Amino acid sequence: MSFEQLFRQAVSRWESLYKGRNVHILVGTATCGRAAGAMAVLEAFRREIEGLGAAAAISEVGCMGLCSHEPLVTIIKPDEFAICYHNVTPQMVPRLVQGYVIGDDPCLDLALGTVTGGGHEPAVIPELERFNNEKRLLLRNSGYSSPLEIDHYLACNGYKALAKALTMEPGALIKEVERSGLRGRGGAGFPTSAKWRSCHSAKSNIKYVVCNADEGDPGAFMDRILLESDPHAVIEGMAVAGYAVGAKKGFVYIREEYPLAISRLQTALMQAEDKGLLGKNILRSDFNFDIEIVKGAGAFVSGEETAMMAAMEGKRSWPEHRPPYPATTGLWGKPTLVNNVKTLAYIPLIVNNGAEWFKGIGTKGSPGTALFALAGKLTNTGLAEVPMGTTLRTLVYDIGGGTRGNRQFKGVQIGGPSGGCLPEALLDTPVEFDSLTEAGAIMGSGGIIVMDEDNCMVDTAKFFIDFSQQESCGKCTPCRIGTFQMLDILQDITRGMGTLTGLNMLEEIAGDIKAGSLCGLGKMAPNPVLTTLRYYKEEYKAHIMEKRCPARVCKDLTAYYILPEKCERGCDHCVLACPAEAVFSDENGLKVVDQSKCTKCGSCELVCPVEYNAVIRLSPVSLVPENRRTRPETPSKEP
Amino acid sequence: MENDSKSNYLSGILRPERRERRHLIDILQDIQAAEGYLSRAAMLEVSKFLDMPGSTVWGVATFYNQFRFTPPGRKPVKVCLGTACHLAGGQLVLEATARELAIEIGGTTEDREFSLERVACIGCCALAPVLTIGEEVHPRMTPPAVEEAFVNIKAAAPGAPGTESQP
Known part of the structure; x- marks a missing residue:
């Protein structure tokens, strides 16, 4: 089939679902949605719809990046608002179906907001202020189009860039990427076109393209969400890259810990092959390209490109000296282009919209957007995609909603184990490669962890x-x-x-x-x-x-203490909760923590009823009054 | 009987088209998926299959965090200590779990029901700190909540409370 035919077929299928006469229910089933119970919700919708014989379609979609609201369900109704519901449980499903799918009650008390856009525009929820600060390029299809259906991707201009690239000279393609100023999103920010060019000029019959999906930073999950929500964008980027550098074979090196991303990618690869978008003579050209998945076995160092290639060759994942760079001497000694998931996912957009368009977003030195995983002590955890140059303050406050429970903000950790912690005073630092490096942190993979006064x-x-x-x-x-x-x-x-x-x-x-x-x-x-x-x-x-931990986190410097003036005496919560039998009653029935037995697990503090709030942490430990440190009359037991 | 089924599953994994060094990790992953861990016998089979010294197979296998060399419990317990979970008190959850199961990290209970691991991020940072028991994700854990989770699981197990569930 020609690309035009593929496209038209996809559009008609997509429109019948998203713009047709029936209700269309989107259930977000990426990993974070599943952890919050999305599969039970999906099942409940299927049962309910089937039981009632209602005319409604259900699609599994990826993640909108609003982790703290998962599970998310969007109900698209012809001629009505598309409404997104949050923290959905199976118990809510009958009401939603009776209410909005069949009836006219939009169940506003369960709604997060309306959904606008979707398709050719990114899907956003205008009621949420955070979307005013976001610019969704990579996340444009996330949580709206189904990652399980290649037609959804095709209908939203998918694989158009590949079709266009195949009509261009590889050199012109590389020139376009160069003019866009795209820098690698793996962390270091190396100009993407330089890698492409040197791999393109390397003389060899065999070349490889490797997509680095070994997202090892504990606290970063952008690549996972992208692969779970919009895998075809990455596949298309790889195929274009393969064409530009002259490679026929691509590998995705992905963490084994991402089973859902792996299975969605596998499905996507099969669909792309079926449509002739991968494999031999792609879109009737003489370009051949196929992609194989290689699963990593859990080693942070494998994210480093030379160590990754060693792992792919079946060895211990040890890095090598560079140069020679992989672009000239890589996998099995052949020229190998290694790009990050996000870097590759930008490629179709750049090819479709042109370098000038891309340069118009972000800053001069770092064009485009930045995709961050927001976690830690934030009100709104999840993913955010902002133009480069957005300040950390916007990310933390306008998008992240500030610290949870209004605790005092202490710092933000950016870039994971390779990055740094920045204080309040640096919150106006724009996020882009160069300014962050100057501040001592790095752009890194894009994990942002917010810390409050309770973190040491x-x-x-x-x-x-x-x-x-x-x-x-x-x-x-x-x-x-x-x-x-x-x-x-x-x-x-x-x-x-x-x-x-x-x-x-x-x-x-x-x-x-x-x-x-x-x-x-x-x-x-x-x-x-x-x-x-x-x-x-x-x-x-x-x-x-001072032997003092200001956040009262470090165990050896912190003691649990029960305030006698607040302790209720009759309540035994702390005594029962203590796994070390360290809490006892004094002669007045007031509870005391025996410091010699306390393992500092914090259970007493957690179970003390809020109306008393009698358990506090003290640092240094010498703050505990001397007469309330140990059980006085306890006959010392044999250890 | 046991040997038969073992060689059967191995022959399904050690397929001729995988007789290349680059498939070593893939093969080990499949074995672990089938058996739950990498046994010495299985690794020796792999070394014969790929025609490389057993020490090389062992050297590669021990490099990666994914591989384990003792059988896991029927319900593997994983405590997440990614950054978000750590900041939310994951360490206390890990200690409480170890206490509750009376085993060390990496250990397995005597009845082989539970094994305990710390993992580096299971990707639900919004629900931190997180613990998984078997396939089940337990969000926003605290030491008392850990205790409760295991009390519930043990109560739901056949033959409970207090009796051996399996001969």
């Missing part, structure tokens, strides 16, 4: 170093031993055994690791420590000099 910055730095230390592949010494030493010093600090010389040593080792490590994992690993030292040194000092 030393503990956070320790968490990331612990991660990097465990994930260090062990090949080079600065990373392997350096991160271990840094972790050791940080552990001492959080246990109240730190020294000020230790702080200097941290900085010194960090410098050595950065200078001496072979790959990005090592070079960037000290960033979380360096930025917290730069912006939160007082907090380190409090741990060292």
